[in-house]
Amino acid sequence: MLFQVQIAIRIPQGVDKTEVEKLSAAEIEQVKQLQRDGRWLHIWRVAGKWANTSILDLQGPEELHQIISSLPLFPYMEVDVIPLSRHPAAL
Incomplete structure (x- = not known):
């Protein structure tokens, strides 16, 4: 099942910048692994924002929830999801 997932990151004031950088680096590695696994098909940055639009190919909403909620950030x-x-x- 394909999902379009739009993610925007909103870091509140006062959160340690070093911790956010650490979480961001861990998240990049996790998303890269999901791409290698063939589940995270595409990821595009939204210009000018800390946001992305992605296409994921998963078994269903439960797997999507598990993946998104496990991301470090x-x-x-x-998060907005469009099945x-x-x-x-389409050809």
Whole structure:
């Protein structure tokens, strides 16, 4: 099942910058592994924001929730999910 996932990171004031950098580096490695596994198909940065739009190919919403909630920056995320299905005009 395909999902379009839009993630924006919102770090509150007062959070330790070094900790945020550490979480961000760990998250990049986790997403790269999910890409190697074939589950995180695409990731694009939203220009000018700490945000991305991604396409994931997963078994269902439960797997999506497990993956997103396991990301190191999850406590600071605003997440929007759009389930996708094939369009009849798609080749």
